[in-house]
Amino acid sequence: MIYKNRNCTLYQVNLILKSIIFLGLGILVCTNCKEKARPNQNPQELAILSQLSEYDLFDKDENGNLIPKQFGTSYTLNTSLFSDYTHKDRVIFLPKNSQIQYESDKVFTMPIGTIISKTFSMPADLTKPTEDLQKLETRLLINQPKGWFAVSYTWNQEGTDAEIAYAGKNIPIQFKDTDGKKVNFTYSVPSRNQCTSCHQSYEGRSQSIVPIGPKAKHLNKEISTIDGNIKNQLSIWKEKGILAGLPYFAVPKLVDAFDNHHSVEDRARAYLDINCSHCHQGAGAAGMNSKLILTAEESNLSELGLCKTPGSAGKGGGGLRYDIVPGNADASILYYRMATQDSGAMMPQIGRALVHKEGLELIRNWINSMPAKECP
Ligand code: HEC
Ligand code: HEC
Numbered sequence: 001m002i003y004k005n006r007n008c009t010l011y012q013v014n015l016i017l018k019s020i021i022f023l024g025l026g027i028l029v030c031t032n033c034k035e036k037a038r039p040n041q042n043p044q045e046l047a048i049l050s051q052l053s054e055y056d057l058f059d060k061d062e063n064g065n066l067i068p069k070q071f072g073t074s075y076t077l078n079t080s081l082f083s084d085y086t087h088k089d090r091v092i093f094l095p096k097n098s099q100i101q102y103e104s105d106k107v108f109t110m111p112i113g114t115i116i117s118k119t120f121s122m123p124a125d126l127t128k129p130t131e132d133l134q135k136l137e138t139r140l141l142i143n144q145p146k147g148w149f150a151v152s153y154t155w156n157q158e159g160t161d162a163e164i165a166y167a168g169k170n171i172p173i174q175f176k177d178t179d180g181k182k183v184n185f186t187y188s189v190p191s192r193n194q195c196t197s198c199h200q201s202y203e204g205r206s207q208s209i210v211p212i213g214p215k216a217k218h219l220n221k222e223i224s225t226i227d228g229n230i231k232n233q234l235s236i237w238k239e240k241g242i243l244a245g246l247p248y249f250a251v252p253k254l255v256d257a258f259d260n261h262h263s264v265e266d267r268a269r270a271y272l273d274i275n276c277s278h279c280h281q282g283a284g285a286a287g288m289n290s291k292l293i294l295t296a297e298e299s300n301l302s303e304l305g306l307c308k309t310p311g312s313a314g315k316g317g318g319g320l321r322y323d324i325v326p327g328n329a330d331a332s333i334l335y336y337r338m339a340t341q342d343s344g345a346m347m348p349q350i351g352r353a354l355v356h357k358e359g360l361e362l363i364r365n366w367i368n369s370m371p372a373k374e375c376p
Helices: 005-018 020-035 192-199 233-240 264-276 285-290 333-339 357-369
Strands: 058-060 066-068 072-075 087-093 115-123 133-144 147-155 162-164 169-176 182-189 222-224 230-232
Touching: 066 072, 066 087, 072 233, 115 169, 133 162, 133 169, 133 182, 147 192, 222 233, 230 233, 264 357, 333 357
Parallel strands: none
Antiparallel strands: 058 066, 072 087, 087 115, 115 133, 133 147, 147 162, 169 182, 222 230
């Protein structure tokens, strides 16, 4: 009840009846719920706060790890966006007594007042990807009456709090890769404009910011629950009462791009979908002009890049002629642009500084596994 402004009076009355000590507490709680931008049911604008802690979204355990408050639901995706080998924790915080609406082929509809957070941390050693994590940034998407608002908060050295970073930030990082080699690089926290480059949609007439991950195809997966069982993530949401409209069958699903049980084709298409299709789709930034469509549903092979000459010539092409030459990754621009760290050519052009070795290898195997063909 402390998350709702309008319960304050009732709450206080109740407390007066109980004891004076609790009344003191009650006033404290009420002052807080006026000032802080907690998700609430009123379709009013939430204040954008300067410190992450002010939103009161997380508790901390004894090691400083963030534990989402009760109204938060942690979730994972079948495959993640590659972000320089960082570890990511995602949480959806819903206003009290509200629900997410299931959609089969687009982002789930979320109530106004929803906050989605994504916290990025760097493991000191990639062979132990969930240990010794340095918290870097927590990105927030806040569903305001006027639409989604995007901004990141960067963590202080001690990992005690994070501060709003409208303009982004560069953070020098060192870690050990899976071969035990030391890697130094500059991690780049995106500016608000950069959030928009990936999170924008031109659906309808105007440009707007949209979430990317909360779609059926990414969330439809088995996860282990606290009591050690394996359960479907969306079924858990439904049982918890936070998801409306989940059908009993025909829920779309993409494979985990790094699960060898699946075909290279399915894995590569899942990888391109989550890593590229937010720009490379009909309503995205790149789809508009380059006409290279990298969603998992795309069935037109030419739009997927096969024997397609790029819309934009020059440096980005690395001297090559086609986005994908079937059977020949080395002759394919798509492969080249994932393999390069050259800022004028690399894809995606923001959101990474390093090459994703494992992702690159997957795309290489996929292109090389296609029946070889000369492009006209
Ligand atoms: C390079 C493209 C890119 C940029 C830049 C980017 N994002 Fe995202 N973001 C994604 C993708 C793709 C996902 C979904 C995949 C995932 O979570 O791994 C995502 C997920 C998220 C999520 C979880 C909810 C969701 O939409 O899936 C939040 C919150 C978020 N981003 C906030 C931000 C903010 C704030 C910024 C700017 C500071 C930002 N992002 C910049 C691509 C980007
Ligand atoms: C932040 C948005 C964004 C993301 C994410 C992104 N791209 Fe692009 N991409 C663009 C834009 C804009 C262009 C057109 C300008 C250019 O060629 O640099 C483009 C062009 C391309 C081209 C040339 C296509 C043509 O036919 O003109 C290829 C190939 C490509 N991208 C591959 C990828 C791959 C593979 C990924 C994911 C690993 C990816 N891109 C992710 C924005 C993006």
